[in-house]
Amino acid sequence: MKRLSFVLKSALTVIAVMAMISLFWTAAYFITEAMYARFAWQPQPLVRQIITSISGFFLFGISMSIVGPFIRKRERVFWKHLMDAINRIAKGDFHVNIRADWGERNHPFTELVEGLNDMAANLRAMEEMRQEFISNVSHEIGSPLTSIRGFARALKNENLPYEQRMHYLDIIETECIRLSKLSDNLLRLAMLDSERYPFQPISYRLDTQLQSLILHCEPQWIEKEIEMCVTLEKVVITADEDLLSQVWLNLLHNAIKFTPNGGTITVQLQQQDNNAIVTVSDNGSGIAEEDQPRIFERFYKADKSRNRAAGGSGLGLAIADKIVKMHQGKISVRSQLGQGTEFIVQLPL
Structure with missing residues (x-):
């Protein structure tokens, strides 16, 4: 045309x-x-x-x-x-918008103006994302540092009972671990974004990997008396085993974290055509419909108070989404409040 x-x-x-x-x-x-x-x-x-x-x-x-x-x-x-x-x-x-009044849609000046306006709009969106990212990082770092500083001052009290002193030290240790995880996740995201992360696909049994990681998390779901229902077909996939293990661990940890005591988690693996389909579902509190399109954004938390209490930073699903896309796959979510959440990962074999 x-x-x-x-x-x-x-x-x-x-x-x-x-x-x-x-x-x-x-x-x-x-x-x-x-x-x-x-x-x-x-x-x-x-x-x-x-x-x-x-x-x-x-x-x-x-x-x-x-x-x-x-x-x-x-x-x-x-x-x-x-x-x-x-x-x-x-x-x-970047708030630039030039009017193209040359009359002709295909006029070179019109195309030049539209190209510049599109570039300005994209740069503006990137700047807004950068500002939001800086704000979120500052908040995530500032919160535990404030907590550590407060409890460190309290520990200076020589009359503080031993039990309370140990409690304060446990809180400081927890916040330090949280900061360390945040630092690791930020570094991992930066490397994934820059495409410098080593991508080493190999052929391996995906069902064996999932079974091993589920057993790795056994102490956590046993402690909460969670029933783990696992159905794994034998599937051989060519992918980066270490990278995908981060995806499965993140989904499993989230499911365990937000499933109530005595709840149920279901993990399924099946092969459809030339794709491996992994689903991780729980009967937890679920995610609001308006939050679901944004849960893969960095630092986004569907339930901020619950996530903070559980020690999350809002980066896990962003990392999982990035890794799945590196494998030319896709990850999606289905959820209803009060009925639970299901994550579906589709990967080409």
Whole structure:
């Protein structure tokens, strides 16, 4: 479609130029003929043709000198607005929106303006994400540091009972562990984003990996008397085993964390066509519908108070989503408040 539009536009331009040339040369012909009759001069055909051509160029030049300034002025205004917008973007102001009033949708200036507006919009979105990221990191780091500082001051009290002193030390240790996990997750995310993380796919049994990780988490779900229902088909996959283990551990830890005592967690693995489908579901409190589209965003917490009490930072699902996408797969969630949550991971074999 674009090629056809370009061909038609080029053809119309050529026709317009030829029509203008014909018009000016016709006007030059009649003017020179009138002059010959006025002065009773009959030059040779070659001289007559040269005079007509020179007159045509002269008329064309006069017309362009009259129309040109208006066209150039419009172009100068356009380039001034464009350079002002580029300078604003260079200084960090991404709230730029240039009006494209050239009439033609496919005009080069219109396409240039739309491209610049799109670039400014993308940069603005990235800047908002950066600001939100910095704010979230500051909050996640500041909260445990404030807690550590407060309890460290309390420990200076020499009359503090031993049991209370041990309790304060446990809190400080917990907050330090939380900071360490946050630091590790931020580093892991940065490496995944930069694509410098070593990606080493191998062929291995996915069902064996899931079974091993479920047993690894056994002390946690046994402590909460959770019933673990596991159905694993034999599936061989080519993927980075270490990276995918982070996905499964995150989903398992979340399921255990937010499933009540005596609840049920179901883990299933099946092969559909050329894909491995892993589902991890629980009968916990569930996730609100309005929160579900954002749970894979960094630092987003569907239940901030619950997540903080459980020690989460809101980065686990963002890391899982990134790893799944590195494997050309997809991860999704289905959940209802009060009925539980189900995560579905689809990976190509």
